[in-house]
Amino acid sequence: MTPTPTSTTRPAGAPAAVRPRATRRGPASPVPASGAWREGDPVADRRFADVGTFDLEAGGRLPDVRVAYETYGELAPDGSNAVLVLHALTGDAHVRGPAGPGQLTAGWWEPMIGPGAPIDTDRYFVVVPNVLGGCQGTTGPASTAPDGRPWGGRFPRITTRDQVAVEVELARLLGIRSWATVVGASMGGMRVLEWAILGPEAGIEVRSVAAIATAAQSSGDQIAWAHPQLGAIRADPRWNGGDYYDAPDGEGPHAGLAIARQIAHTTYRTARELDERFGRLPQGGEDPFDDGRFAVQSYLDHHGDKLARRFDANSYLRLTETMMTHDLGRDRGGVDSALAQITARALVVAVDSDRLFPPAQCARIAAGVPGAGELRVITSDFGHDGFLLEHDQTGPLLRDFLTEVAPVPPA
Numbered sequence: 001m002t003p004t005p006t007s008t009t010r011p012a013g014a015p016a017a018v019r020p021r022a023t024r025r026g027p028a029s030p031v032p033a034s035g036a037w038r039e040g041d042p043v044a045d046r047r048f049a050d051v052g053t054f055d056l057e058a059g060g061r062l063p064d065v066r067v068a069y070e071t072y073g074e075l076a077p078d079g080s081n082a083v084l085v086l087h088a089l090t091g092d093a094h095v096r097g098p099a100g101p102g103q104l105t106a107g108w109w110e111p112m113i114g115p116g117a118p119i120d121t122d123r124y125f126v127v128v129p130n131v132l133g134g135c136q137g138t139t140g141p142a143s144t145a146p147d148g149r150p151w152g153g154r155f156p157r158i159t160t161r162d163q164v165a166v167e168v169e170l171a172r173l174l175g176i177r178s179w180a181t182v183v184g185a186s187m188g189g190m191r192v193l194e195w196a197i198l199g200p201e202a203g204i205e206v207r208s209v210a211a212i213a214t215a216a217q218s219s220g221d222q223i224a225w226a227h228p229q230l231g232a233i234r235a236d237p238r239w240n241g242g243d244y245y246d247a248p249d250g251e252g253p254h255a256g257l258a259i260a261r262q263i264a265h266t267t268y269r270t271a272r273e274l275d276e277r278f279g280r281l282p283q284g285g286e287d288p289f290d291d292g293r294f295a296v297q298s299y300l301d302h303h304g305d306k307l308a309r310r311f312d313a314n315s316y317l318r319l320t321e322t323m324m325t326h327d328l329g330r331d332r333g334g335v336d337s338a339l340a341q342i343t344a345r346a347l348v349v350a351v352d353s354d355r356l357f358p359p360a361q362c363a364r365i366a367a368g369v370p371g372a373g374e375l376r377v378i379t380s381d382f383g384h385d386g387f388l389l390e391h392d393q394t395g396p397l398l399r400d401f402l403t404e405v406a407p408v409p410p411a
Helices: 160-173 187-201 220-235 237-242 254-268 271-277 295-308 313-324 335-340 359-368 383-389 391-405
Strands: 047-055 061-072 082-086 125-129 181-185 208-212 345-351 376-378
Touching: 047 160, 061 160, 082 160, 082 187, 125 160, 160 187, 160 313, 181 187, 181 391, 187 208, 187 313, 208 391, 220 237, 220 254, 220 313, 237 254, 237 313, 254 295, 254 313, 254 383, 335 359, 345 359, 345 383, 345 391, 376 391
Parallel strands: 082 125, 082 181, 181 208, 208 345, 345 376
Antiparallel strands: 047 061, 061 125
16 A cells, blocks of 8 residues: 555645645556466366357357366266356356466355355265356357457357357266256356256256346346446457457556446445445545545445456456347247246245346246246345345255255265
């Protein structure tokens, strides 16, 4: 931290610009052009599977797809204890364990997965793939295209169904013909619902699903919130049409990506939390009347910078577009018809204060899936991020559900 300058008194008649602004913002290292995992980086706990070439729902083909994934626990001899966990927009395959070389973040769901945890790795074999279009080892915009250059802005548009089709092939390669359950929240929950239909169509049984803080179809409000996020990245001149992977640190589209994250993060939390936590307090040592920030602005700046250092702008674009086009009912007679086709038992969980995926969207899923119980609701001041933070509520729901639908004797 740099020392705070001593405040001075402005002489009568002197312009405000001569006054030094007090600040506690210290120097930071330049932001990498991309936070993507690239070939040659430390592998960490990743495993890789080459799953082939795919015809995409929106047209075109994607060759030589590779999936990065992590596993926890041991697969039972009869294959009955496999659990698939699907991450949200800026997550990855690393659900538990520390950060380290090649892995910039600690596990994002550590309290939920592990020995004795709600998803108990002494009982279940847990598979967590990085999503198609992501940036942590699975084929995405930062990956090398057939011409030897990064895909960049040329990476094709993909859909939730394309992502699940890739995960189906991963399951086949791992020898998994049945999932005890498929679990996911937010964007991961969208894939959960597609798995409930596409898995059985591909010959892979899905005995149960847990869909948390998600939707069967993106809404106009969600598309509206996504639109300025895409615009922020594309308006950054350093995005350069998606061709920035050779740029030096500090010269990538980190400003646009950070703004996109700030917009998104506001939707992940609640007005009540932001008001009670920050209100109108200024950031320490800064004066909002003299180009300083309020504390809530500093908070958003922190989250924008943090994401820009570990994620990739092109992946953010493609994955956000995937969420915008998500529609379980497309070519299936509509959402209600599609939900009625799901044969798996279902746990559907909403967060009461979620303003991005409001409880009504989860209630529609619970009402439409024949094997779903009543909608379960988490009480939280944290909004959409409640699925990540309210482990004391989410954990027992998942533990009880798994005990009921997928009982497995202790190892």
